[in-house]
Amino acid sequence: MRWNKWFRRTAVMLGLAVTITAGCGTGDSGMVTVPAKEQTAEHNTADRAEKAAGDAGKNAQNGGENAESAGKDDGSGKDERAWDETAVPEIPGLVFQRETERKYARGFRILYYQDTAGNGYTSLLIRNGVDVFLIPEGGKKPETLSAGTIVLEKPVDKIYLAATASMSLFDRLDALDRIAFSGTRADGWYVENAKTAMEDGDILFAGKYSAPDFEKLLADGCRLAVESTMILHVPEIGEKLENIGIPVFLDRSSYEDHPLGRTEWIKVYGALLGKEPEAETFFDTQTDLVKNLDGKDLDGKDLAGKMVGIFSINSLGEAVVRNSEDYLAEMIRLAGGTYAFDDLKNPNPENHMGSLHLSMEEFYAEAKDADYLIYNAAIEDAPASLRELTDRNPLLADFKAVKEGRVYCADGYFYQATDQIARFIKDVNTILSGGDESGMLFLEKLS
Numbered sequence: 001m002r003w004n005k006w007f008r009r010t011a012v013m014l015g016l017a018v019t020i021t022a023g024c025g026t027g028d029s030g031m032v033t034v035p036a037k038e039q040t041a042e043h044n045t046a047d048r049a050e051k052a053a054g055d056a057g058k059n060a061q062n063g064g065e066n067a068e069s070a071g072k073d074d075g076s077g078k079d080e081r082a083w084d085e086t087a088v089p090e091i092p093g094l095v096f097q098r099e100t101e102r103k104y105a106r107g108f109r110i111l112y113y114q115d116t117a118g119n120g121y122t123s124l125l126i127r128n129g130v131d132v133f134l135i136p137e138g139g140k141k142p143e144t145l146s147a148g149t150i151v152l153e154k155p156v157d158k159i160y161l162a163a164t165a166s167m168s169l170f171d172r173l174d175a176l177d178r179i180a181f182s183g184t185r186a187d188g189w190y191v192e193n194a195k196t197a198m199e200d201g202d203i204l205f206a207g208k209y210s211a212p213d214f215e216k217l218l219a220d221g222c223r224l225a226v227e228s229t230m231i232l233h234v235p236e237i238g239e240k241l242e243n244i245g246i247p248v249f250l251d252r253s254s255y256e257d258h259p260l261g262r263t264e265w266i267k268v269y270g271a272l273l274g275k276e277p278e279a280e281t282f283f284d285t286q287t288d289l290v291k292n293l294d295g296k297d298l299d300g301k302d303l304a305g306k307m308v309g310i311f312s313i314n315s316l317g318e319a320v321v322r323n324s325e326d327y328l329a330e331m332i333r334l335a336g337g338t339y340a341f342d343d344l345k346n347p348n349p350e351n352h353m354g355s356l357h358l359s360m361e362e363f364y365a366e367a368k369d370a371d372y373l374i375y376n377a378a379i380e381d382a383p384a385s386l387r388e389l390t391d392r393n394p395l396l397a398d399f400k401a402v403k404e405g406r407v408y409c410a411d412g413y414f415y416q417a418t419d420q421i422a423r424f425i426k427d428v429n430t431i432l433s434g435g436d437e438s439g440m441l442f443l444e445k446l447s
Contacts, residue, residue, distance in 0.1 A: 083127050085109075091142050094121055100271065103287065104261035107252050110271045115139075122271050129250045132272065150224075150247040156272055158221050162209035163228040163251040167191050168419040169266045172282050173275045181206035181222060190413040210234045218244050226251060253418065259327045259334065260287060263421045286422040293429045295336045303432045308332045309340030309367040309401075310410075312380040313392050319363035320379055326354035331421070335428035340370040355379070360395050372431060373401040374443065378412040386446045406431070408443040417442075 085106075088096050091113055097120075100110035109125040119139060124132040131149045134156070135141060141151045155178075161167060162183030170176055171193050179197075182189075185205050186198035197203040204220075207213040209231050217225075225241050225248045238248045253265040263286050270279025295303055310328055312320045322328045323346045329339040344356060344366070358366065367373065375382055375389070383389040386407060390397040401407050408431060414424060420441060427440040437445065 089123070089146075090144075091121075091123075092144055093142065100267055100276070102264060102267070103283075104258040105253075105256055105264035105267075106261065107255055108265070108268050110267060124268060124271060126250065126252060128255075129252050130248070132249060134272070150249060152224065152247075152272075155274055156224060158223045160206055160212065160217055160222050160225045160246070162212070162231070163226050164416055165228065165253065165262075165418045166226055166251050166265070166269065167194050168417050169263075169269050170273075172266060172419045173270060173273060173278050175269070175273050175275060176203065178273055179203050180220060181217060183208045183212070190416045210237060212237065212241070214240060214244060217241075217246060222246050224249060229254070257325075257327070257330075259331045259421050259425070260290065262327070262418055266419065282419070286419075289422040289426050290334055293334075293336065293426065294433060303336030303429070304338055306337045306372065306432050307340045307370045308335075308337040308372045308374065308428065308432070309370040310374045310376055311363065311367070312376040314357065314380055317360065317393065318357040319360060319367075320355055320357050320376070321363070321366075322354050323356050328354065331425050332428060335425045335432060337372070337428065337432050340367045360393050364395055364398070368399050370399070370401050371404075371406060373399065373407045374428075375407065375409045375446070377409050378415045382409040382411065383446065389446065405445075405447065407446045409446060410442050411444075414442050 088099070088111060090096075094113035094115055097112040097114050099112070102109070107127045107129075109123075111123040111125065113121040113123065115121070119136040121136065121139070121142075122134040124134070126132070131146060133142070133145055133149050133151050134154055135151065136154055139153065145151070157178045158180045159178055160181040160183065161170070161179045164184055167179075167182075167184075167189070168191050170179060171191055176193055176197050180203065182194070182198060182203050182205055186195050189195040189198070194203065198205065204216070206216050206222075209227055210233070212225075223246070225246050227238070227248055228251055231238050231248070231250070241248050251265070253262045256262045256264070264283055266279045266283055267276070270276045310322055310332070314320050321341050321344065323344050324339060324342045325346050329341070332339045346354075347356075383392065386402060386405070389407065390402065396402055410424070414420075417423075423441045424443075427443045429435070430437055430440055431443065431445075437443075
């Protein structure tokens with residue numbers, strides 16, 4: 001099976017990543033380590049990853065966010081050198097028609113073909129992942145597809161969705177009826193329509209990604225499992241799903257470098273579900289939100305000089321921040337601001353690890369003069385007030401943003417809201433420009 005090589009090779013790489021990062025310190029060398037909680041969610045063995053998945057319904061239910069560390073080469077055999085941005089595969093008996101335009105995403109390509117009778121075929125090429133080929137009802141599978149390609153007959157339904165960050169995209173496409181099974185329970189969803197569908201019995205809980213209910217999936221005719229890269233921690237699960245006839249599609253949206261590239265994966269699901277116009281229309285509304293942002297405040301001054309830091313404080317009393325190459329840092333820049341940790345690079349560029357941790361003294365040196373601070377409550381519980389924040393560490397009382405009352409919280413909804421990344425950027429722009437904060441979706445000011 002193609003998953004054997006993929007998963008086992010990836011498991012070895014993930015183990016090496018943990019060994020390397022665990023040896024890094026935070027002293028004079030300037031090297032930083034991954035916080036223990038994120039190591040658990042991103043790098044550890046299947047058992048520890050599963051434990052993190054149940055931690056207060058936060059880290060692991062945000063599948064795309066937590067799986068970022070798997071690295072560029074996940075063992076699929078499709079490394080960076082094999083990816084071609086322009087080549088159009090020839091498929092005997094079919095004529096190439098067009099390719100979907102991508103504005104920011106670099107992790108997929110969508111190609112359309114047609115047979116002599118005018119029937120449409122769709123090829124989803126996934127960078128470092130498993131490709132999907134969609135055939136019309138009653139159509140025949142071409143004989144020249146790349147090895148391991150998932151072949152599905154349209155329309156695609158009875159999906160087991162274990163990639164939590166993808167649910168909001170299905171919701172935006174009005175396609176929750178295509179999902180029959182969820183890897184998250186109803187009370188774990190921030191996506192209200194998904195929660196309602198599960199409470200009404202329209203979507204059934206079929207076990208989380210690391211422990212699916214194989215009997216239920218098989219008995220009820222599951223046709224496709226959509227997984228985040230968290231499944232790479234438990235290779236035997238993907239193998240067993242395939243052994244019982246359920247192909248596994250790997251969502252790799254969390255590997256997109258540009259924040260809006262993650263939202264652009266709605267085009268992948270639009271193609272998968274035959275809802276391309278809806279996907280294009282929605283994505284355009286999101287890009288327009290960012291395009292229309294003003295780079296000046298109410299006094300006409302440029303926002304670029306305003307410094308913003310995103311952080312949380314873990315149980316060890318360390319500050320968890322995002323490195324300067326992380327998508328959250330880029331969102332600050334897109335909003336018009338300057339990221340407070342621009343000098344903190346990813347110590348291991350071979351993976352997509354976004355979070356780093358600092359001692360409070362190091363954090364103070366980096367962010368004490370930041371104009372705004374955003375507490376990441378999706379990683380650690382949010383303080384209810386500025387007083388509670390400073391109680392966690394009195395050093396925080398000396399930060400400029402704390403003194404001037406410009407500290408905000410972003411809750412766990414953000415990591416399920418792949419459809420609303422542009423709204424987060426807009427919220428940050430609102431606080432930087434001094435706009436009306438009453439309409440913000442993600443950020444809440446601490447007082």
